Amino acid sequence: MIQQPYPWQKEQWQLLQQRLSQGNLPHALLLHGVEGMGKQHFAQALVNSLLCENRSEKGEACGQCRGCKLLDVGNHPDFISLSPEEEGKNITIDMVRKLATKLSISSQYGGYKVVLIAPAEQLNLASANGLLKTLEEPTADTILILLCSHINRLLPTILSRCQKLLFAAPPLEPTLAWLAEQAGVDSGIAPQLLKLGNDAPLRAQQLAESGVLEQRADLLKMLQALSRGEMTPVQVAEREKKIAIADILQWLSGWNMDMIRLQYSPQPAHINSPDLLEQLRPLAQQIDVQKLYKYFDKLIEASRLARTQVNQQLLLEETLVGWVRLFAKRRS
């Protein structure tokens, strides 16, 4: 997959592409800025651009050439990635030494040798010092790209040897547009999320996702309580009244479909909510599949009604009454 930089990264992209076309790209680049600005994404696009044998005038990789294909399968001999083996661990001196050895050999395909070091703040004192020589006396046609979110954690000796490129807070309007159109974030909560996420678009997206996930999991917990008769539909409707009924109905419909699928296979190939599968499974076991199909029809009708002037609270209560009935035992 060819990655294009995010819309808020155009300026940095154009700057580097201009220098690339002039043949004076810095040999050591430090991409920095708070987390969630998409630096990793940008770096990947840049690596791809550098190793593409047929890039466009704007610097976009072609996706077809030998370089693009090898990079896509993670097998390009002129691309070296340096990252901790596990999150939170260090980039070791050993890794840095191996890098130096690899760089001493000339490029396999006669183009650039590209190194991505991320996150650079995971270089410890020994490995950072070990890297200095590589930064000071770069081998021919070598581009080192360092990523970091906390620039104050880098040694001054590293900083002074890199050309810094800042990914600062992008302008608000296009960011909100991106969040709404590309990231599917509700425009009503996007400004708040962006604020909480240090103006970083990807962080805002993450927050949106995590918030919704919590609400969704909460609702399922209440549905479980309903199925056991530990709560009433009125109580649940009251607790959920701050969440848009359209969202609730969408989640319910997805779960309903998942429970139908679970009736046919213990490990369905496709599932709407894989993260909630273990909660849905015991519920599905208690319900007759015919009832699930009927309830699905009711949910579709409720979704239609939700877009009308209907009393939303009542609609939700009715929908939840229908849920409780799924678990009613047949009279003997």
Ligand SMILES: [Zn+2]
């Ligand atoms: Zn290419």
